[in-house]
Structure formats: structure tokens, C-alpha cells
Amino acid sequence: MLFCITANYTPQAINGLMDNPETSRLSAVQHLLEAAGGRVVSLYSTAAEGPGALLIFDVPDPSLAPAIGGVIAGSGSVQNLKLMRLMTPEEVVGIRKKAAQLRAAYKPAGK
16 A cells, blocks of 8 residues: 655754765665565655655555654654555545445534
């Protein structure tokens, strides 16, 4: 299953990256995901809202994604971490079909 993490580096991490500009964040993330049985799909640096990163990764068990996010957030290197599940167009069609089946079971507010 594909997931995406976006986060901003903390001031301490930014200073560490400036002190060691050749440091590979990709290697660190690959090591973490391999330990979880997953893989990095892609890793990008971002500039919106301050220096940060966008990580797309694949894991076999969806419960691993929040655990991976927790490890990254707990490192103190990032802030404002957001975790999202990414879905293929085919998965979305299946979800829409399930929603159509369940729609009659829900009563909207005020009705």
C-alpha cells in the first residue's frame, strides 16, 4: 500500500544539514523502510512552509505506516508531519462502489 509523508525540518535538523550538506536523507529513509519490509518509491525536498520533505513509500501492512511516521516524528528532525494513504484509480472505484452500497444506511444531519 502506498503512503505519503510530508514534513518540515526542525531548525536543529536544518543546521545539521547545513553542517553536513552531503548527508543522504534517502539512505536513512531507505534503511527504515527496509527494516519495516517496505520500500521508498520516491523522496523529494520541499520548500513550501520552510525546508522539508515529501516521501512516498510502499508497505505490505497498512499498520506499518503510522509506526514509520512515529519513528520519523519522534526523531526530533521534523515537525508538522502529515501521513496520507495514496490510492490508485482502481482502488477509488472500489471505494465509490462500497460508498454507494452504504449510502442508504446513513442519515444526514437534520433529516
